[in-house]
Amino acid sequence: MDKTTSICPFCSLGCGLNLLVSDGVVTGIEYLGEHPNEGALCSRGNTCYEVAQHPDRIPNPLIKEGEGFRDATWDEALKLIASKLSEIKSKYGAKSIGVIASAKTSNEDCYVLQKFARKVLETPNIDNPARVTQAPTLKVLVESLGYPWATCLLEDLEKADYILMVGANPIETQPVLARRILRARDEGAVVVVVDPRRSKSTWKSDLHLQVKPGFDLELVMSMLNVVLQSKLEKEDARRTPGFEEVAKLAENYTPEGVEELTGVSAKLVREAAYRLALSKRPFILFSHGLTQQRRGADALRALLALAVAVGVFSSGGLIPLTDQNNMQGSCDMGCLADYGAGYTSVEKGLTLAEIIEAAARGELKALIVVGFNPAASLPDTKLVEEALSKLELLVVVDIFPSETTKLAHVVLPACSWAEYEGTYTNIEGRVQKTGKAIDPFNDAKPVWTIFSELATIMGASGFNYSSWIDVFNE
Numbered sequence: 523m524d525k526t527t528s529i530c531p532f533c534s535l536g537c538g539l540n541l542l543v544s545d546g547v548v549t550g551i552e553y554l555g556e557h558p559n560e561g562a563l564c565s566r567g568n569t570c571y572e573v574a575q576h577p578d579r580i581p582n583p584l585i586k587e588g589e590g591f592r593d594a595t596w597d598e599a600l601k602l603i604a605s606k607l608s609e610i611k612s613k614y615g616a617k618s619i620g621v622i623a624s625a626k627t628s629n630e631d632c633y634v635l636q637k638f639a640r641k642v643l644e645t646p647n648i649d650n651p652a653r654v655t656q657a658p659t660l661k662v663l664v665e666s667l668g669y670p671w672a673t674c675l676l677e678d679l680e681k682a683d684y685i686l687m688v689g690a691n692p693i694e695t696q697p698v699l700a701r702r703i704l705r706a707r708d709e710g711a712v713v714v715v716v717d718p719r720r721s722k723s724t725w726k727s728d729l730h731l732q733v734k735p736g737f738d739l740e741l742v743m744s745m746l747n748v749v750l751q752s753k754l755e756k757e758d759a760r761r762t763p764g765f766e767e768v769a770k771l772a773e774n775y776t777p778e779g780v781e782e783l784t785g786v787s788a789k790l791v792r793e794a795a796y797r798l799a800l801s802k803r804p805f806i807l808f809s810h811g812l813t814q815q816r817r818g819a820d821a822l823r824a825l826l827a828l829a830v831a832v833g834v835f836s837s838g839g840l841i842p843l844t845d846q847n848n849m850q851g852s853c854d855m856g857c858l859a860d861y862g863a864g865y866t867s868v869e870k871g872l873t874l875a876e877i878i879e880a881a882a883r884g885e886l887k888a889l890i891v892v893g894f895n896p897a898a899s900l901p902d903t904k905l906v907e908e909a910l911s912k913l914e915l916l917v918v919v920d921i922f923p924s925e926t927t928k929l930a931h932v933v934l935p936a937c938s939w940a941e942y943e944g945t946y947t948n949i950e951g952r953v954q955k956t957g958k959a960i961d962p963f964n965d966a967k968p969v970w971t972i973f974s975e976l977a978t979i980m981g982a983s984g985f986n987y988s989s990w991i992d993v994f995n996e
Contacts, residue, residue: 523542523543523544523549524542524543524544524959525540525541525542525543525552526540526541526543526940526957526958526959527539527540527554527955527956527957528540528541528939528940528956528957528959529847529939529946529954529956530563530566530567530570530847531570531573531626531847531938531939531940532566532567532570532846532847533564533566533695533696533845533846533847534696534843534844534845534846534847534849534850534948534949535559535676535696535698535699535948535949536558536559536847536946536947536948536949536952536954537557537559537562537563537567537698538554538557538558538559538954539551539552539553539554539557539563539567539570540552540553540554541571541940541959541960543959543960546960546961547575547960548571548574548575548940548959548960550571551563551567551568551570551571558675558676558677558952559698562698562701563698564696564697564698567698571940573921573938574938574939574940574941574959574960574963575960575963576922578922578923579921579922579935579938579963579964579966580920580921580922580923580927580933580934580935580966581935581963581964581965581966582594582935582964582965583595583596583598583599583932583933583934583935583965584599584930584932584933585598585599585602585931585932586930586931586932591933594932596965596967596975599932599934600972600975600976600979601979602932603915603917603932603976604976604979604980606888606914606915606931607619607643607888607915607980608980610887610888610914610915611643611644613887614887616643616644616645617645617646617647617871618885618886618887618888619643619645619647619886619887619888619889619890620645620647620648620871620872620877620880620881620886620888620889620890621635621636621638621639621643621645621647621648621649621889621890621891621892622648622649622650622651622874622877622889622890622891622892622894622896623635623636623648623649623650623852623857623892623893623894624650624651624848624852624892624893624894624969625650625651625652625846625847625848625849625852625893625894626846626847626848626893626939627848627852627892627893627936627969628848628851628939628942628944628945628946628956628968628969628970628990629848629851629854629855629944629945629946629947629953629994630944630945630968630970630990630993630994631892631944631968631969631970632650632848632851632852632855632856632857633855633856633863633970633993633996634969634970634973634974634985634987634993635648635857635892635969635970635973636648636855636856636857636862636863637984637985638973638976638977638982638985639890640856640862640868641977641982641984642976642977642980642982645871646859646868646869646870646871646872647859647871647872647877647880647886648856648857648858648859648871649857649858649859649871649872649873649874649877650849650852650853650857650858650874650894651846651849651874651894651899652844652846652849652852652853652858653858653859653873653874653875654814654874654875654899654900655810655813655814655844655845656670656810656813656842656844656849657813657818657819657873658812658813658818658819658821658822659813659822659842659844660853660858660860660861661819662819662822662823662826663822663826663842664861664865666764666823666826668865669854669865669951670842670850670853671842671850671947671949671950671951672839672840672841672842672949672950672951673834673835673839673840673841674805674838674839674840674841674950675839675950676699676702676841676949676950677702678805678838678839679699679702679703679706679805679839679841680702680705680706680709681706681803682706682711682803682804682805682838683706683710683711683712683801683802683803683804684711684712684714684797684798684801684803684804684805684838685703685706685707685711685712685713685714685804685805685806685807686714686716686794686798686804686805686806686807687713687714687715687716687717687723687727687806687807687808688716688717688738688742688806688807688808688809688811688812688825689716689717689738689808689809689810689811689812689813689815690715690717690723690807690808690809690810690811690812690843691717691719691721691722691723691809691811692723692807692809692843693721693722693723693726694721694722694723695809695843695845696843699843700723700726703726704726707726707728712728712729712797712801713726713727713728713729714727714728714729714730714731714794714797714798715727715729715730715731716731716733716738716741716742717730717731717732717733717811718732718733718734718735718811719732720732729790729793729794731784731786731790731791731794732785732786733784733785733786734783734784734785736815736816736817737780737783737784737785738811738812738815738821739817739820739821739824740775740780740783740784741780741784741786741791742821742824742825742828743771743772743775743780743824744775744776744777744779744780744784744788744791744795745777745791745794745795745798745828746768746769746772746775746795746824746827746828746831747772747773747775747776747777748777748791748792748795748796748799749795749798749799749828749831749832750769750772750773750831751776752796752799754796754799754800754831754832755799755831755832756830756831756832756833756836758836759830759831759833762830764827765827765830765831768823768824768827769827769831772824772827776788777789777791777792777795798828798832799831799832801832801838802837803837803838804829804832804833804834804837804838805834805838805839805840805841806825806828806829806834806838806839806840806841807840807841807842807843808822808825808841808842808843809842809843809844810845812825813842826840841949841950842949843949844949847939847946847948848946848947850947850948850949850951851945851946851947851953853865854947856868859871859872859873859874859876860873872886874896874900875900877889878896878900878905878906878909878910879909881909881910881912881913882905882908882909882912884912886913887913887914887915888913888914888915888916888917889910889913889915889916889917890917890918890919891916891917891918891919891920891926891930892918892919892920892936892969893919893920893921893936893969894920894926895920895924895925895926896910896926897910897924897925897926897928897929898924898925898926903925907925907929910926910929911929913931915931915932916929916930916931916932917930917931917932917933917934918930918932918933918934919933919934919935919936919969919972920933920934920935920936921935921936921937921938921963921966934967934972935963935964935965935966935967936966936967936968936969936972937962937963937966937967937968937969938963938966939956940956940958940959940960941958941959941960941961941962941963941966941968942958942962942968942990943955943956943957943958943989943990943991944956944968944970944990944994945994968990970987970990970993971987973985974986974987
């Protein structure tokens with residue numbers, strides 16, 4: 523039996539494991555005790571290998587014919603796509619084309635895809651599903667820190683003496699990380715959860731600030747008010763750019779003054795704020811419950827100001843909890859409407875929502891979707907389906923059929939993570955390599971290979987990669 527070191531393809535923690543292979547088939551997993559996840563896996567990680575060899579996967583390229591699809595060769599499918607893209611670009615302009623990248627494919631896949639969009643198609647309209655759940659994170663953290671990932675290692679959580687979780691429920695969504703939170707609590711750390719709901723995370727907390735939905739901004743600002751009015755902020759806090767402006771605003775957010783809005787008693791807010799300000803190793807975690815609010819960006823700015831005030835960046839850590847396994851890497855590689863690879867400045871393109879809206883208006887004529895199912899994952903599915911149906915060309919690259927592949931003109935089969943080598947980046951910025959455990963399913967190919975070949979067919983140079991390592995080195 524062979525072993526291949528890999529990474530779980532589900533959440534953003536990047537837990538390591540060995541895939542056990544016998545006669546070309548993955549038969550199970552082996553725990554890696556030396557990996558940062560200490561060999562621990564959740565139920566999804568324990569069964570992750572089943573995805574790679576599921577019989578319902580897309581076996582080969584498909585081209586729409588009438589009301590259904592017919593099998594096609596790679597050569598035929600790619601030449602058709604190249605021809606249609608060139609025609610649409612010539613007729614309507616490069617900005618009539620959009621690309622939606624995946625938050626689940628490898629860094630190399632994401633890098634080549636954004637390079638293809640910007641260099642070959644010459645369109646700025648590329649984005650990824652991080653925009654749906656983490657738009658404030660991308661905007662506020664990149665502006666404030668220069669990058670949108672954790673400021674500490676996940677293992678550092680065990681050193682915490684105070685953990686504030688805002689809009690996050692890691693005991694259910696990231697149980698491997700929750701082990702570290704519970705260890706810290708066993709050693710005396712105070713765990714405070716801000717969430718409108720009761721959850722497994724609130725059950726394990728010391729304080730539950732059950733805020734009314736949508737009023738996290740007022741609650742966080744009231745905690746900052748307590749810290750500042752008590753003169754408990756760190757000495758260097760007021761030297762941080764932008765802090766004074768937020769501190770001035772916080773003067774108007776006393777716990778008593780916002781109690782009716784937040785639904786949280788002033789006494790409880792003061793207790794949580796005092797204990798946070800007096801802690802030595804404070805950590806703050808946040809997730810979709812905060813970032814998907816209407817005022818999510820403002821709430822996150824307030825949370826960063828609170829973090830600065832109590833010394834999170836100097837003695838603890840800030841951890842944004844994202845969901846998909848390479849959401850971090852997809853953003854790092856430049857699959858964003860407002861940033862290029864490494865968060866460099868580029869011409870701003872359409873965001874994911876704007877891409878759909880432009881298609882609905884008939885302004886976007888062609889769309890490439892990789893490893894994402896907008897017809898089922900985005901709000902207002904009727905609008906999304908109508909928008910996708912108006913396109914002159916919809917190309918979908920995925921491993922399984924979906925609501926979106928049904929609307930496509932061309933469907934291309936991608937490899938699963940177990941079928942090719944590459945790297946993935948978890949929420950702490952840890953870049954990890956996965957090995958090739960099994961051969962690709964039928965005619966499936968890695969995403970980076972698909973778009974390198976398509977670029978070559980369209981006459982572009984700079985895509986002659988012989989392996990994933992060439993892309994990685996670039």
